[in-house]
Amino acid sequence: MTDRSALTKKILLGMFSGLLLGSLAHSIALDDSNPIMQFGINGLIDLGGQIFIVTLKLLVVPLVFVSLACGASNLSGGTSLGRIGIKTLVLYLFTTAAAISLALIAANIINPGLGMSLASDTVFVAKESPPIKQVFLEIFPSNPVKAMAEGNMLQVIVFAILVGVAISKSGEHGSRLRDSLDDWNEVIMKLVLMLMSVAPIGVFCLMTTVFANMGFGGIFDLAKYFFNVVLVLVLHFSLTYFLLLRFLAGLNPLRFYKDFYPVMVYAFSTSSSSATLPITLETLEKKMGVRKEVASFTAPLGATINMDGTAIMQGVATVFIAQAYSVEIGLAGYMTVILTATMASIGTAGVPGVGLITLALVLQQVGLPVEGIALIIGVDRLLDMLRTSVNVGGDATVASIVAKSEGKLDY
Ligand code: ASP
16 A cells, blocks of 8 residues: 555544544533533644644645746746636636536525525624725735735735746746745645645544534534535536546546545545645645646636635525525526626635635625525535535646646646
């Protein structure tokens, strides 16, 4: 057995034992004041999980900056960067729009919200969503240090690409800087590997805490909605990506899934595309044969702007809330949902729970009550884990297609 597959097995073991232990603690009704819960699960184990997540996140800003600047500078000359950039963006938008369309169709067949009682004691207070002009303006950084300090990934991306392009145009000076960025890239990847070796423990801690506090209870109250989202996530993953991988990337999708699933386990346990990015990159480059210059451009971009799983949740949730409040959306309304959810996916940061916040934006656009979000909060933690796995699956699919089309895929 290779080191890598041994590690994957350990991560899976960590995931399942955490799931079991957490569910067990939840089912024997350990409440917050119980010492096992207070000092054990919500104390020590939670601390382990939080440290793991924080360390993964620590890598995100340096990794995105260094890898994108390297990627942009290596895609020498403006044309190939422009071409790859456009292909990547178009594919990301296309897969997200396909995901949400699938979600809307399935939700209209399953009707998850029909006969829902509106009684909900959870209150959701929506944040005022900023005007669209402001949203676009905020993509551009006025202060790159501030953008990095605040973890504003869209701004970090813009800055990194600009620096990368400037490096490629700066002759000898640029090539010296590129070499040192390459060195940094290696060092950061080494850090990723170091962190991966403790991942089984980190994943175990995360799963135990989540399931001890949440259990599976909420699923039964919202079973139709929950399984509707799960069904579309599975369909999109096993159908849309299957076809894209087969016909656009010329790959054997089953082999692709087999090689990629450890990344999905990470995404599932952390509920964060950004925190998973180091592993996504490593796997794309070392296992899937996507050449570094393409992987280091497409993956960080995808972790920030491409959220197919999130869009699926938002599509089903919109139909669910419309039905629960007996509001007709109509064809024009559905078009608006497709458009806004695709845009919202760009603005959804790759961290836990943000999809629910940007859902407010979609609901507002079609005139649905934002308070409806309170109806689905109960199962969102679990759905977040599942949809994040699909989010990273989408990033890898697009990265492979782009690499293939550029002759930079050595699977
Ligand atoms: N947790 C998701 C991600 O990181 C975003 C979301 O849907 O909330 O990809």
